[in-house]
Amino acid sequence: MESMRLSTLLIVMATSALGWDANFVSAQGFGLPGGGSNTVSPTNGFPTTGLPPAATVPSTAATSTAATSTAATSTPGRVNSGQTALQSLGQSPVATSVAADKTLPSGAGQKYRKYDLSPYTGHLKQVVRPEQAVVDWIIRETGSDAWFSPPFGFLNADHNTLSVYHTPEMHQVVGEVVEKFVAGDTEPQVLSVKVLNVGNPNWRNRAHLLMQHVGVDSPGVQAWLLSKENAAMVMNQLRQRTDTRVKQDLNLVLHNGQTQKLTSTLGKNYVRNMRQTPTGWPPYEPETGEIHVGYKVEISPLLSTDGKVIDCVIKAEIDQLDKLLPVDLELPLQNNQVHRAQIDVPQVVSWRLNERFRWPSDMILLLSCGVVASPDAKPASPMSFLNMDLLTGTTTGRADALMFIQFKGRASANLTHTGPAMQMASPQNPTSRGRY
Incomplete structure (x- = not known):
């Protein structure tokens, strides 16, 4: 009996010396007698010695700069401030983003233009989203790669307006397609x-x-x-x-x-x-x-x-x-x-x-x-x-x-x-x- 008490005392002393949380085993979900609740502790059961205080979840308005720096200083086996338990287990981190400039890229001479579609769409009262046909034919003429690869550009349409941001050469192609709709015959x-x-x-x-x-x-x-x-x-x-x-x-x-x-x-x-x-x-x-x-x-x-x-x-x-x-x-x-x-x-x-x-x-x-x-x-x-x-x-x-x-x-x-x-x-x- 004395030997069992001595063994238990030695285990407790070793755990305290290493600085481990007494609920480590319980926190991992084993739920041994004497442990705490089966929920994961803020430190995920790892030693807290030398770690910064647990960080709160950043707001959605925060930029990704802090998250990037946090990820850069993380070390294996530790959960740094702002790092989730899923990330510590090897899961992919949340995609980062940075605040964009107020001006769009224009290195290739891109221009922003709007095209009036109302002469065409105004006659198609019974057709749902008639402007989609204009987008379809532009994609057929230019190919989809032109809008998803450099130089930067975008294409968007509502019922009356087609908004395009691209190079002058691309605007020439877009304009020719739009002309067939707005200046062509709108009768069935x-x-x-x-x-x-x-x-x-x-x-x-x-x-x-x-x-x-x-x-x-x-x-x-x-x-x-x-x-x-x-x-x-x-x-x-x-x-x-x-x-x-x-x-x-x-x-x-x-x-x-x-x-x-x-x-x-x-x-x-x-x-x-x-x-x-x-x-x-x-x-x-x-x-x-x-x-x-x-x-x-x-x-x-x-x-x-x-x-x-x-x-x-x-x-x-x-x-x-x-x-x-x-x-x-x-x-x-x-x-x-x-x-x-x-x-x-x-x-x-x-x-x-x-x-x-x-x-x-x-x-x-x-x-x-x-x-x-x-x-x-x-x-x-x-x-x-x-x-x-x-x-x-x-x-x-x-x-x-x-x-x-x-x-x-x-x-x-x-x-x-x-x-x-x-x-x-x-x-x-x-x-x-x-x-x-």
Whole structure:
């Protein structure tokens, strides 16, 4: 008994000599008998000898100079004034900042200018945040790196004003884009979109000399420009073929520069797995999955101020179910027999297009998506754009998908004409927009 007391006394004396907090072990969360509370002490359980008093949490208005100097004088194993317990455990410190100068950097000759957008935005009462289209087209023209790398600059827009701080060269580009919006035609415009599928790509044999080839970066995609007369001849040649089907022929009413989104998707179920049932009978049950197949197309046209040139960004996402590959499974049973089942492995064909085209507005753009797999599902709606049987109708197989795009001018001048039905495309959600 005397030896135990002597050992305890020696431990207490050693702890006092080292200057350690008696609650050190308890403060680390072990909670041994005789210790204090299990909360971390202000010194995080480390010796307080030679350390400055515990600092209070700095206010948000304080500059980061003090925090920087504190971090510079910290030593391993110690929590200095102003340093949190998380920082002492090796976590990254809070990002520091310094008070900026009252003047913006202007080493590259940057200038601050404001552009009036009201001549454009004032006409688009039904469009949410119409000024976003101006920002989108500026980014497309300049690239995003110009605004996030030296020289310093910024771009901001509200409903009536575009604020830009950048070099004179960048202002020249921005001014040209803004001019197309504020000085261009603010009336709704009409784009004619015709979608066909041809069973054999040899239609190019007769039409080759009637088309002017245009370079495209997207793999498998081809583009041509045609005069209205040549386009009518090519269309007549296609209609005479027995493997040609016109899937869509409609007129889209668009505002200049605005992005419109057209979507048609359909979910297709399949058996992706077999799992044991919790009740024991039947021994296995199918686990189904769903593949969303269909089309998403975004079109954003921008006319020149004189209306003679159209600049158009076309984005397309096509996910098609080519076929389901069956796989036979032999699953064990408790009586040493097997349960035979089948699951499906989907063979999916995905195709992406993100291209920007510029052509004279009196010509017609023809796009070929290439020979791609066609879905075998029925369309969700026969009037929806790019419905599910777009490429080859209701039969499986492969076909050459074609899209004719023609600018027809103001909607007011086309509404009185008989022809394909007009369709107002719904603008994108302004919070996402899928831009650039």
